[in-house]
Amino acid sequence: QLQLQESGSGLVKPSQTLSLTCAVVGGSVSNDAYSWTWIRQPPGKGLQWIGYVDHSGSTHYNPSLESRVTTSVDRSKNQFSLNLFSVTAADTAVYYCARDWRSAFDIWGQGTMVTVSS
Amino acid sequence: QSALTQPASVSGSPGQSITISCSGTSSDVGGYNFVSWYQQHPGKAPKLIIYDVSLRPSGVSNRFSGSKSGNTASLTISGLQAEDEADYYCSSYTRTSTRVFGGGTKVTVL
Numbered sequence A: 001q002l003q004l005q006e007s008g009s010g011l012v013k014p015s016q017t018l019s020l021t022c023a024v025v026g027g028s029v030s031n032d033a034y035s036w037t038w039i040r041q042p043p044g045k046g047l048q049w050i051g052y053v054d055h056s057g058s059t060h061y062n063p064s065l066e067s068r069v070t071t072s073v074d075r076s077k078n079q080f081s082l083n084l085f086s087v088t089a090a091d092t093a094v095y096y097c098a099r100d101w102r103s104a105f106d107i108w109g110q111g112t113m114v115t116v117s118s
Numbered sequence B: 001q002s003a004l005t006q007p008a009s010v011s012g013s014p015g016q017s018i019t020i021s022c023s024g025t026s027s028d029v030g031g032y033n034f035v036s037w038y039q040q041h042p043g044k045a046p047k048l049i050i051y052d053v054s055l056r057p058s059g060v061s062n063r064f065s066g067s068k069s070g071n072t073a074s075l076t077i078s079g080l081q082a083e084d085e086a087d088y089y090c091s092s093y094t095r096t097s098t099r100v101f102g103g104g105t106k107v108t109v110l
Helices: none
Strands: A002-010 A020-027 A035-042 A047-054 A060-063 A069-074 A079-084 A093-103 A106-107 A114-115 B009-012 B018-023 B034-038 B047-050 B063-069 B072-075 B085-093 B098-101 B105-109
Touching: A002 A093, A002 A106, A002 A114, A020 A035, A020 A060, A020 A114, A047 A079, A047 B098, A060 A069, A093 B018, A106 B034, A106 B047, A114 B018, A114 B105, B009 B018, B018 B034, B018 B085, B018 B105, B034 B063, B034 B072, B047 B063, B072 B085
Parallel strands: B009 B105
Antiparallel strands: A002 A020, A020 A079, A035 A047, A035 A093, A047 A060, A069 A079, A093 A106, A093 A114, B018 B072, B034 B047, B034 B085, B063 B072, B085 B098, B085 B105
């Protein structure tokens, strides 16, 4: 069974860049049946879709974050990544990576808490 | 894009059926059969329970069912059990190829 494992800094200073990586274990990030997605959840709040990258590197982002976010795929390491620039306290959240299949998120990582604070 | 609209909370007694609504527009819920539902217990990652409006992934109880009418999708939980107490989120594909979530619904088993 495919698993997703997030990694990255749990503490980011305001105005700096949040960077996370999601390792794909037991499957291939190059499988063209899937896209690879980032989702976040601020403490006590709901889910927010951030964006996805597909096997070819094509991306789509939430319009509210589009000016500050990039996602990419690294086929050599079988992983995908998120960069969120110019962060503020409002970006504090649990960040999940997930597999997007037919616009449904069928496999999720365990989530990683990222706090934006000086 | 605006979040899909869900009721903040729904409650029911064990054995009863409850329904959670998810309202969108013709640019998302109403325009495509790509609505999915997720169950999230506290401190856990969400779990997919319905995809393509009404299909259940392998291993998901048949007490969970989904439907859609116009711009509103619905999740019904039949034979409510204590373990169903959780937060539930809907999601939809959108006209611009993005995805959008609902605000979430807290289900309480009385």
